[in-house]
Structure formats: structure tokens, C-alpha cells
Amino acid sequence: MNQSSIKKNVTATIDAQNFAHEPVVVRTVGRKATITKEELFQAALNLIGPQKSISSLSLREVAREAGIAPNSFYRHFKDIDELAIELIDRSGNVLRQILLEARLKASKQNSIIRSSVEVFIEQLDADEGNLSLLLREAYTGSTSYKLAVERQLNYFQQELKDDLILLERLNNSKLCHPDLVAKAITQLVFNMGAKLIDIPINERKEVAEQTMIMIRMILEGARHLDEAKIN
Numbered sequence: 362m363n364q365s366s367i368k369k370n371v372t373a374t375i376d377a378q379n380f381a382h383e384p385v386v387v388r389t390v391g392r393k394a395t396i397t398k399e400e401l402f403q404a405a406l407n408l409i410g411p412q413k414s415i416s417s418l419s420l421r422e423v424a425r426e427a428g429i430a431p432n433s434f435y436r437h438f439k440d441i442d443e444l445a446i447e448l449i450d451r452s453g454n455v456l457r458q459i460l461l462e463a464r465l466k467a468s469k470q471n472s473i474i475r476s477s478v479e480v481f482i483e484q485l486d487a488d489e490g491n492l493s494l495l496l497r498e499a500y501t502g503s504t505s506y507k508l509a510v511e512r513q514l515n516y517f518q519q520e521l522k523d524d525l526i527l528l529e530r531l532n533n534s535k536l537c538h539p540d541l542v543a544k545a546i547t548q549l550v551f552n553m554g555a556k557l558i559d560i561p562i563n564e565r566k567e568v569a570e571q572t573m574i575m576i577r578m579i580l581e582g583a584r585h586l587d588e589a590k591i592n
Contacts, residue, residue, distance in 0.1 A: 396429045398437050402448050403427075406490045414501050415445040415494075446509045449498060452491035453513030456484065457520060464524060473528070474576050478569055481550055485557055485565075496555045514551065518543045529584075537586040545579050 404427035409415055420441055424431045438444040463480040467473040484492040499510040522543035529536050536542050553572045557565050 396427055396433050401427055401437060401444060402451060405444060405448055406494065414497060415441065415506065416503050442505060445506055449495065449506060449509040449513065452494050453516060455491045457516060459484065474573050478550065478573050481554060482557065482565060482569055485554065492554060493558060496551065496558060500555060514547055518547045521547060534584055536583040537588050538583065542579060542583045546576055549575060
């Protein structure tokens with residue numbers, strides 16, 4: 362063996378010995394060191410799609426979609442149910458803000474009705490999935506999920522009632538039982554939304570137009586209803 366080969370072998374041996382004493386760093390491919398609640402919410406929305414309930418998800422599925430180890434999930438939620446209920450609350454808040462902005466942009470009653478219904482329908486096709494989540498869990502979710510959706514609907518009803526009272530005052534008119542009017546309109550629109558999920562996009566316009574007519578019928582009836590005759 363020549364001197365050059367001996368030198369190479371000695372160098373390789375020394376390198377190997379040094380490597381053996383170095384600490385080995387193990388990295389998990391694709392996993393994040395930290396995670397936010399918002400990222401976990403988005404991971405859940407990505408998984409459930411238009412027909413799947415949150416209750417069908419496993420903690421490991423959500424963790425995998427979010428790119429974290431399952432143990433990291435527990436830094437924010439104790440289980441899937443806690444995530445689901447907070448996600449329902451979040452979705453309700455997002456939708457109420459969107460509808461509020463639509464109502465503020467509208468100046469007349471008819472345009473308020475139309476803009477609100479149109480925005481509602483637009484949300485069915487939005488990537489966020491907030492509306493489809495509420496509609497699905499209201500009918501197919503667990504009891505705790507249904508109660509969470511009902512709580513959000515109550516918020517919708519209260520805000521709509523306040524808007525209707527203000528609108529009628531500006532128009533020098535008055536609604537009989539504005540709380541019931543708001544409840545009827547909210548339930549009508551959400552029922553419409555549940556129906557539209559399974560209807561092709563090109564057929565949704567007719568259902569939306571019918572819904573707007575029914576809303577106007579509710580309002581006109583409430584304006585001319587004789588409360589004394591109800592009892």
C-alpha cells in the first residue's frame with residue numbers, strides 16, 4: 362500500500378470516529394414545531410368537505426393534515442369535540458360579519474334582502490366552508506354540535522331583529538313581533554341553504570328568487586298583522 366492510500370485510510374478512520382461521537386439529530390419530515398388554533402381549524406375544514414361531519418374525524422387525521430404530531434393537538438384542544446364547537450362558533454362569527462357588511466352596503470329594504478340572500482349563496486361556494494359547516498352540523502351533527510349551531514342562529518336572529526326594527530323606523534312603519542319575524546326569516550334562509558347544497562349551481566337562482574319573495578311576504582304580513590286578532 363502506498364503512502365497516499367495509507368493517509369486516506371487514516372483520515373477516513375478519524376472522520377468515522379468523530380462522526381460516531383457527534384449527537385444524532387432526528388427530524389420528522391413535514392411536521393411543524395408549533396401550531397396555531399387557526400391552522401387546526403383550517404385543517405379540519407380541509408378534511409370535512411361538503412358532506413362529512415366533524416364527528417367522523419379522528420384527532421390523528423387533523424394532526425396529520427395540520428402537519429403536527431398528535432400530542433401537539435392537545436396544546437389547544439382536549440379533544441375533537443372541543444375543536445368542533447369552537448370551529449362552529451368561529452364560523453358563525455365569520456358569517457355574521459359578512460352578512461353585516463352586506464346589509465350596511467344596501468340602502469333600501471329590497472336590496473338588503475337581495476344582497477343578504479346573494480351573499481349567503483356565495484358562501485356556499487366559498488373555499489372557507491363556514492356556511493356548509495353550520496348547515497351540515499345543524500342537521501347531522503351530534504347533540505352538542507346542534508346546540509352550538511342553534512346558539513349561532515340565535516345570534517343571527519337577534520342581529521336581524523335589531524336591523525329590522527331600525528329599518529322599519531326609518532320607513533315610518535312597524536312590524537308585529539319583530540323577534541318572530543327575524544326567527545322566521547333566519548330559519549327560512551338556513552333551510553334554503555341546506556337545500557341548495559345538493560342543487561347544481563345553475564339551478565340555485567330560482568330557489569334564491571323564491572326565498573326572496575317569501576321573505577317579502579313575511580315582512581308584508583308582519584306589517585299588516587292585527588295583533589289583537591292573533592290571540
